[in-house]
Amino acid sequence: EVHVTESGGGSVQAGGSLRLSCVASGDSYTRDSMAWFRQAPGKEREGVAHIGVDGTTTYANSLKGRFTIYKDNRKNTLYLQMNDLKPEDTATYYCAAALPGLVFKLSPTEYNYWGQGTQVTVSS
Numbered sequence: 692e693v694h695v696t697e698s699g700g701g702s703v704q705a706g707g708s709l710r711l712s713c714v715a716s717g718d719s720y721t722r723d724s725m726a727w728f729r730q731a732p733g734k735e736r737e738g739v740a741h742i743g744v745d746g747t748t749t750y751a752n753s754l755k756g757r758f759t760i761y762k763d764n765r766k767n768t769l770y771l772q773m774n775d776l777k778p779e780d781t782a783t784y785y786c787a788a789a790l791p792g793l794v795f796k797l798s799p800t801e802y803n804y805w806g807q808g809t810q811v812t813v814s815s
């Protein structure tokens with residue numbers, strides 16, 4: 692089993708940057724696909740970015756170029772660097788881990804383990 696804990700959320704003005712962190716427990720971190728999701732009030736949870744065990748990345752089309760997902764295996768930590776933030780990026784951001792066999796990399800239903808979420812608020 693994998694336990695994940697996010698941190699790094701906060702409030703910023705439009706155009707600002709934030710970096711989210713997700714600490715994962717156990718050495719299974721290096722064998723599981725990891726991803727970031729977000730959910731705004733009244734909206735469905737949506738995939739933001741995925742990183743595979745081999746380091747390959749996938750992004751939601753609308754976020755390419757502004758968000759970067761990466762990980763540090765030595766620290767069992769996943770990151771999401773968010774630049775040029777916009778008010779529509781306001782949401783609770785979640786880190787998630789999937790067992791091997793993942794098919795749809797940005798589908799929340801594919802993921803088995805979730806953090807508690809961290810709030811990101813972007814003001815105009």
